[in-house]
Amino acid sequence: MSAHPPLFEVRDLRVAFGPGGILGEAVRGISLHVDHGEVLGIVGESGSGKSVGMLAALGLHPEGATVSGSVRFKGRELVGLPRRELRALRGSRIAMIFQDPLSSLNPVMTVGDQIAEAVRLHNRDLSRKAALDRARDLLALVAIPQPDRRLRQYPHEFSGGMRQRVMIAMAVANDPDLLIADEPTTALDVTVQAQIMEVLADLKARLKIGLILITHDLGVLAGHADRVAVVYAGQVVEQAGVDDLFARPGHPYTRGLIASIPDMTRMDDRLFSIEGTPPALGRLPQGCAFHPRCTVAQEICRHRAPQTVQSGSHAAACHFAFQTARGAA
Amino acid sequence: MTTAPALRMIRPRWLTLPLILGLLLVLFWLLATVAAPVMTAHDPLDMVGRRLQPPSWDHLLGTDALGRDVFSRTLHGARHSIPIAVAVVILAVAIGATLGALAGFLGGFADTVIMRLVDVTLSFPPMLLAMAVAASLGPGLWNAAIAMVIVWWPVYARLMRAQVLEVREREHVEAAIASGATQTRVLTRHILPLCWTPVLISATMDLGQVILLAASLSFIGLGATPPTPEWGSMISDGAAQFYSWWVALGPGLAILTIVLGFNFIGDGLHDYFDPRSR
Amino acid sequence: MKHNFNYVDGPPADCQYWPGYRRRTNLQTPGKDKVMTRYILRRLIAMPFLVRGIVTPSFLLTSVTKGDPLTAIVSDRQLNNPEVVAAAKAKWGLDRSLPERYVIYVGNLLTGDMGTSFITRRPVAQDVLYRLPATMELVIAAMAVGATIGISLGVLAAYFRNTVIDHAARVFALFGSSIPVFWLGLALLYVFSVQWGILPGPGRLAARATPPPMVTGFMTIDTLLAGDFRQFLDAVWHLILPAFVLGWAVAGTISRLVRANMLEVLSRDFILTARAKGAGEFRVVIRHALRNTLVPTLTVIGYSFAYLLTGAVLTETIFSWPGMGSYAVDAARGLDFPAIIGVTIVGGVIFLVTNLLTDIAYVVANPRVRLE
Numbered sequence: 001m002s003a004h005p006p007l008f009e010v011r012d013l014r015v016a017f018g019p020g021g022i023l024g025e026a027v028r029g030i031s032l033h034v035d036h037g038e039v040l041g042i043v044g045e046s047g048s049g050k051s052v053g054m055l056a057a058l059g060l061h062p063e064g065a066t067v068s069g070s071v072r073f074k075g076r077e078l079v080g081l082p083r084r085e086l087r088a089l090r091g092s093r094i095a096m097i098f099q100d101p102l103s104s105l106n107p108v109m110t111v112g113d114q115i116a117e118a119v120r121l122h123n124r125d126l127s128r129k130a131a132l133d134r135a136r137d138l139l140a141l142v143a144i145p146q147p148d149r150r151l152r153q154y155p156h157e158f159s160g161g162m163r164q165r166v167m168i169a170m171a172v173a174n175d176p177d178l179l180i181a182d183e184p185t186t187a188l189d190v191t192v193q194a195q196i197m198e199v200l201a202d203l204k205a206r207l208k209i210g211l212i213l214i215t216h217d218l219g220v221l222a223g224h225a226d227r228v229a230v231v232y233a234g235q236v237v238e239q240a241g242v243d244d245l246f247a248r249p250g251h252p253y254t255r256g257l258i259a260s261i262p263d264m265t266r267m268d269d270r271l272f273s274i275e276g277t278p279p280a281l282g283r284l285p286q287g288c289a290f291h292p293r294c295t296v297a298q299e300i301c302r303h304r305a306p307q308t309v310q311s312g313s314h315a316a317a318c319h320f321a322f323q324t325a326r327g328a329a
Numbered sequence: 330m331t332t333a334p335a336l337r338m339i340r341p342r343w344l345t346l347p348l349i350l351g352l353l354l355v356l357f358w359l360l361a362t363v364a365a366p367v368m369t370a371h372d373p374l375d376m377v378g379r380r381l382q383p384p385s386w387d388h389l390l391g392t393d394a395l396g397r398d399v400f401s402r403t404l405h406g407a408r409h410s411i412p413i414a415v416a417v418v419i420l421a422v423a424i425g426a427t428l429g430a431l432a433g434f435l436g437g438f439a440d441t442v443i444m445r446l447v448d449v450t451l452s453f454p455p456m457l458l459a460m461a462v463a464a465s466l467g468p469g470l471w472n473a474a475i476a477m478v479i480v481w482w483p484v485y486a487r488l489m490r491a492q493v494l495e496v497r498e499r500e501h502v503e504a505a506i507a508s509g510a511t512q513t514r515v516l517t518r519h520i521l522p523l524c525w526t527p528v529l530i531s532a533t534m535d536l537g538q539v540i541l542l543a544a545s546l547s548f549i550g551l552g553a554t555p556p557t558p559e560w561g562s563m564i565s566d567g568a569a570q571f572y573s574w575w576v577a578l579g580p581g582l583a584i585l586t587i588v589l590g591f592n593f594i595g596d597g598l599h600d601y602f603d604p605r606s607r
Numbered sequence: 608m609k610h611n612f613n614y615v616d617g618p619p620a621d622c623q624y625w626p627g628y629r630r631r632t633n634l635q636t637p638g639k640d641k642v643m644t645r646y647i648l649r650r651l652i653a654m655p656f657l658v659r660g661i662v663t664p665s666f667l668l669t670s671v672t673k674g675d676p677l678t679a680i681v682s683d684r685q686l687n688n689p690e691v692v693a694a695a696k697a698k699w700g701l702d703r704s705l706p707e708r709y710v711i712y713v714g715n716l717l718t719g720d721m722g723t724s725f726i727t728r729r730p731v732a733q734d735v736l737y738r739l740p741a742t743m744e745l746v747i748a749a750m751a752v753g754a755t756i757g758i759s760l761g762v763l764a765a766y767f768r769n770t771v772i773d774h775a776a777r778v779f780a781l782f783g784s785s786i787p788v789f790w791l792g793l794a795l796l797y798v799f800s801v802q803w804g805i806l807p808g809p810g811r812l813a814a815r816a817t818p819p820p821m822v823t824g825f826m827t828i829d830t831l832l833a834g835d836f837r838q839f840l841d842a843v844w845h846l847i848l849p850a851f852v853l854g855w856a857v858a859g860t861i862s863r864l865v866r867a868n869m870l871e872v873l874s875r876d877f878i879l880t881a882r883a884k885g886a887g888e889f890r891v892v893i894r895h896a897l898r899n900t901l902v903p904t905l906t907v908i909g910y911s912f913a914y915l916l917t918g919a920v921l922t923e924t925i926f927s928w929p930g931m932g933s934y935a936v937d938a939a940r941g942l943d944f945p946a947i948i949g950v951t952i953v954g955g956v957i958f959l960v961t962n963l964l965t966d967i968a969y970v971v972a973n974p975r976v977r978l979e
Binding site: 445449452464541551561568584596 | 657660661663664665668777778781782784785786787788789790793794796797801913916917918920921924925935936938939940942944947948950951954955957958959
């Protein structure tokens with residue numbers, strides 16, 4: 001752990017919906033951090049609050065949501081920052097890419113114009129031609145061939161993988177320090193997924209950016225993340241280095257996720273999946289949020305929310321953290 | 330729209346303030362249609378006062394150029410405008426929906442012929458067509474009504490045809506045909522009952538537009554004949570008496586309120602059936 | 608940095624396919640402009656048939672008039688004049704059967720002869736041509752007003768959804784579609800012209816003014832061409848009230864559509880992307896959202912032409928605007944059948960043309976549709 005403050009630090013972030021938070025909290029106190037050049041993976045099921053949390057951190061939360069807690073970027077507090085200053089950060093120092101590149105790009109603007117816009121928003125005195133030049137360089141950076149021609153085309157003229165690369169090009173247009181990728185490969189074919197992850201890895205190495213990778217697929221993180229935070233029902237239930245996480249999963253949920261990864265070497269078994277479904281907004285179970293689906297839940301889990309247990313740089317929030325479970329796959 | 334918390338609890342979501350207002354307005358004019366003679370003190374056709382008097386307690390909306398009470402003429406106007414509008418819509422729906430259903434159901438030659446007729450009629454700007462037909466038929470409110478039916482029926486034909494085409498493909502229709510029902514039976518018992526809703530909504534919303542069209546025709550002189558107290562012709566009189574502003578005020582407000590009422594109802598119906606657009 | 612992205616460029620050059628195979632990437636769609644031209648040609652070819660569809664019913668209207676078809680061609684006063692009657696019979700074939708009369712009518716129509724107006728005693732074709740620009744000027748101005756109001760209201764209502772602004776915009780729009788156009792015109796004339804004197808009265812120019820030489824028929828353009836700037840301002844000033852009256856009605860429909868479209872577009876993902884790029888709200892709404900709603904909005908504006916033509920008839924009457932609308936009204940009142948039929952045909956043709964232009968504009972403006 002380095003001495004100076006982390007690139008991006010989230011402490012006890014909470015996002016509530018409805019007037020006065022009446023509908024419930026989607027994010028219930030998430031804490032994590034990312035350093036320069038580090039890749040943090042955030043993994044969780046749909047509705048776990050992982051995306052909402054990151055959006056809220058940047059001020060992109062939907063209307064009617066209340067955000068509290070602390071989010072520090074290079075030591076600067078983002079929660080409560082006036083909109084104008086947040087806008088100055090978005091797209092220049094902190095960038096974000098989303099899941100479905102087809103719907104995430106403006107269908108009636110050329111790709112070149114959209115990338116150029118990202119550039120000119122933060123470099124007001126740049127001419128349109130200069131911005132387009134930069135856009136062309138960016139397209140080349142993400143290995144899109146014939147960039148001159150591609151600049152003038154519309155998003156629907158690109159394939160899925162290329163579109164996502166356009167999104168990445170747009171995101172790194174202004175050399176950001178932090179890139180948040182929200183399920184960047186979920187909408188793509190498996191073969192293309194690998195390509196996109198390579199592009200991201202390439203860029204991370206070249207531009208030394210911090211990367212937050214949000215996904216529901218642990219397998220993707222295995223090869224690309226440095227550290228992983230596991231999120232369930234709006235809370236971080238486990239945080240560790242990636243190797244450590246796979247070797248010694250401390251939380252039953254993590255164990256379940258790992259077990260769910262299809263294993264090609266064991267073709268005879270049925271696929272494992274965690275029983276039950278995640279809790280709906282505002283309808284959390286008593287005690288530990290995971291206990292209805294947990295294979296090793298005990299009486300205490302029904303009544304008391306677990307504390308976080310530290311084991312070196314590995315943390316898990318479970319009454320029985322790090323205890324090898326009997327019977328869990 | 331904000332309402333008192335207590336009220337919010339007992340009224341259903343779709344019963345918004347505009348909808349309530351619309352219903353009240355329409356109800357008022359329906360009442361006027363039926364009970365105008367009771368609601369007004371003066372006879373609409375008689376000279377009951379001095380000419381061109383501004384509004385007073387005696388004559389709430391003043392008198393017109395022939396000394397008739399504008400207020401009672403306005404209320405009595407409902408007895409002419411509303412039944413005509415209802416008749417026009419009913420006829421247009423009857424003709425249009427029938428032809429549309431036949432076109433959609435039978436397809437082929439019937440469809441082509443009917444839709445050609447629809448397209449031709451819709452190629453004309455509605456007002457011009459109505460004017461041309463009304464002029465050819467001669468003056469009178471009922472001739473204007475015929476003109477309006479001719480202008481309006483294609484709308485319902487198209488609507489009904491689209492509905493029939495969609496419902497026709499559904500499974501229960503296939504089942505009915507497979508079980509040996511005759512064509513008529515399939516059409517009337519299985520397809521049509523599902524097609525009514527959009528036509529009904531459209532018809533309700535169109536009532537306002539028909540009233541506007543009728544008033545427009547009368548304004549030009551192609552509809553009601555004097556001394557009938559029809560709103561459009563009353564406004565025309567008002568235009569001639571430009572400086573006596575009250576003469577045109579009554580009928581204008583009448584048209585405004587009733588069309589607004591129907592529009593509110595139409596909007597409310599729209600929200601009821603498709604609340605997503607809120 | 609070596610990348611192993613497979614076939615990003617297409618298969619490698621040494622890949623063997625059958626001779627003559629041309630590698631097709633998604634950059635090369637078969638002549639996208641060709642598709643569009645074909646569409647336009649198809650529509651243009653269909654036009655004459657549609658026009659025939661207009662002419663035939665219009666002609667048939669003359670046969671609906673009670674009694675002698677003569678009354679549709681010759682005015683009451685002239686019926687006693689044997690020369691006129693004879694000339695009419697010869698020209699329009701009044702002795703012959705209906706189909707023959709139809710053919711003669713179409714023949715006359717093709718030479719530009721629509722009969723002679725009873726009221727003005729001039730050829731109908733000439734009358735209509737003379738009055739058409741005035742109506743066009745009014746309708747175009749009204750469309751501009753209506754579109755501006757409608758789009759602004761729609762955007763505001765969508766962005767401030769379910770707030771006071773939204774409701775106010777809806778009520779305003781609703782009022783616009785509920786007020787009878789002719790009454791609104793009267794009311795506004797009374798308030799603004801008579802009472803407050805801010806805006807001028809009826810007519811295209813001040814009462815005693817001498818109009819400029821007629822070049823286009825558009826008073827605004829002609830005054831400019833004549834170099835008379837003060838008259839230009841006068842013309843514009845006279846245009847304001849009628850354009851507003853006529854435009855408010857369509858503003859309602861347009862605003863409703865724009866609101867619905869904007870709501871849908873604002874919920875789409877690329878709006879989030881734009882915000883994530885650091886774009887300000889104004890840019891997001893105008894440059895990103897509005898641009899995506901422009902195409903269906905354009906079509907509504909185009910189709911609202913019908914309503915505008917309808918409303919123009921009444922507006923012109925109130926504002927003494929010497930256009931086709933007031934000509935139609937005079938004709939209808941005076942039972943001037945050649946004029947009535949002539950106006951109906953011309954109105955129908957204009958309507959057809961505007962619909963065609965709107966459809967073409969839709970195809971041209973939409974990059975996705977263009978390539979299909």
